[in-house]
Amino acid sequence: MNADDQGREAAHRPAGARLPPLLGVDDLDQLQAGLRQIAHAHDRMRALLGAVVTISGALELDVVLRTITESARTLVTARYAAIGILGEDHEFTSLITSGFGADQFRGPGGAQLPHGTGLLGELVRHPGPLRVDDLARHPRSAGFPEGHPVMTSLLGVPIRVRGTVYGNLYLADKEGGSFTEDDEDIVTALAGAAGVAIENARLFERLRQATEDFQRRLLPDLPRLPGLELRSRYQPSTDAPRIGGDWYDLIHLPDQVPCLMVGDVMGHGLEAATVMSQISNMLRVIAFDEQEPPSRILRRLDSVLHQLHGGPLATVLVARLEPAADGGRLLRWSSAGHLPPLLVTPDHRARYLHADTGLPLGVDPGLPRPDHEQAIPVGSTLLLHTDGLVEHPAHPIDEGMDRAAHIAATHTTRPLDHLCDALLAHEQALHDDVALLAARLTNG
Incomplete structure (x- = not known):
């Protein structure tokens, strides 16, 4: 700054005003320390x-x-x-x-x-x-x-x-x-x-x-039947507790044939649980009255639900385990959009019985529903389950089904309780409820 500049600055400075003192090294150190403390606290x-x-x-x-x-x-x-x-x-x-x-x-x-x-x-x-x-x-x-x-x-x-x-x-x-x-x-x-x-x-x-206690109270106790070892599981989602619409059931029909049923009502909450209870109870009555074939049981169930409740959406599988001449059983089933049965044979092979699954209940009660048959040898295990066992948001459902089949095959000779527990022992959290019904054919 030259002399002229200094003179002009002095002329504009208020009388008695002083220039602020320059910060010293100690002042700068204190300022930096304070800023560091503020940043650390932040x-x-x-x-x-x-x-x-x-x-x-x-x-x-x-x-x-x-x-x-x-x-x-x-x-x-x-x-x-x-x-x-x-x-x-x-x-x-x-x-x-x-x-x-x-x-x-x-x-x-x-x-x-x-x-x-x-x-x-x-x-x-x-x-x-x-x-x-x-x-x-x-x-x-x-x-x-x-x-x-x-x-x-x-x-x-x-x-x-x-x-x-x-x-x-x-x-x-x-x-x-x-x-x-x-x-x-x-x-x-x-x-x-x-x-x-x-x-x-x-x-x-x-x-x-x-929620889990309430859900379990809606599910039946399994009967004791000759020639069959029966087990069931219900496991809720590990997400937020919600009442679901998954269920299983097994009744002994008047013609002495066991009838296995599994289903899943769309949605969660009290409404889904109410619909599930209505469908499962109605299905019991219709199956006991109609007895066979499974396709006719499903058609009548769909028709009645459509007339009484406007046709709620649900997947259901109905299966009969009829006596066979070789001492085994003949599985006859029909599906309303449900996952196929998983069959585990004594030779450590497990496969899903893929067939026409049809449409879920509540879509069109007038549609025909096919029946399917499969011979089941003694010592085999039949597994019916809902989609929560095999579905995961991060993986295709085929991967989940392959995993379930592999676990079932490796537990063929293990007690049925161990097999059910192994299927439910997910490394990842369950994102949906699971209903599982297992039936093993014995010599009794």
Whole structure:
């Protein structure tokens, strides 16, 4: 700036005004440190918000508890984390860990839960945030059981559900130093969100159990029949609890032939369950009256439903297991848009009996429905199921059917209960309800 410029600036400057002082190196360092603190606090709040969203999105209680433990450990960069669940007597009933396994430390009777005599018990007796920099020097420290990792520092906060302490969240050994007041605040905030998530998970479990109990009450008990070993399963979707329209049934007809039935009403909810109950009860009466063939039973059922209820959409399969001259059975069946039967023979072969499935009930009651036949040798197993067993949003239904057939083939000689359980032991969650009816031909 030359002399003329300085003169012009001085002329426009208010009288008595001074130029702001230039920032020194120390001032810049303080400013940068403050900005770093603001950025760090912002990052931690974002991490806390992300953890709360993740916890709130889980519905299974064990998943919620594991997520809380992992999230807390990550938020404060702790090496170890655990949630100790308390019973009504304020004793530990279970321990969920992260960074180490609860089975690492064992007592004479196996895996050992904390006794609550040391610092963990201090938090039980006085539920509030607890921060300890040096565990070895704390007067209430009781040491560690054999096999337990040695820990040096601790941060603990209670988790309350509806105002009652549900358990305690413990963090140990912060990376790079001791736990801070900010760590305590952020873990306390997480524990508050955890209490809400735990209560939601418990409500979800109660609702799912009530839904499953109601659904099972709609399904029949299987009769005891000579020459047949019978088993059934109903497994609800692992998604949000919903009453479904899947069912199975088996009755002994007046001509002494077992009649097997399985069906699935379109949709979920109370309406689907009501329609399912109406269809299954009506089908029982019509099958008992008509007896044969299965196609005529389905046509009459479709006609009656159309006249009384406007034709609700449902898939149904009706099958008769008639005596055969060789001691086996002749399977005669007809389908209204339902998946075919799965036949497992004693030679460890399993195949679906693909045939014309026809259209579901409720489409056109005047359409003809074909009957199909298949010889069933003694020792074979017949499986009727709904589509929830083989359908998955990420895979074609053919893959699910191939998987079911493979599992059935490998369990040919196993007890029928084992076969049913193996079919339902999905590696992935069930996205729809499953009704399964299994019949094995015996020599009896």
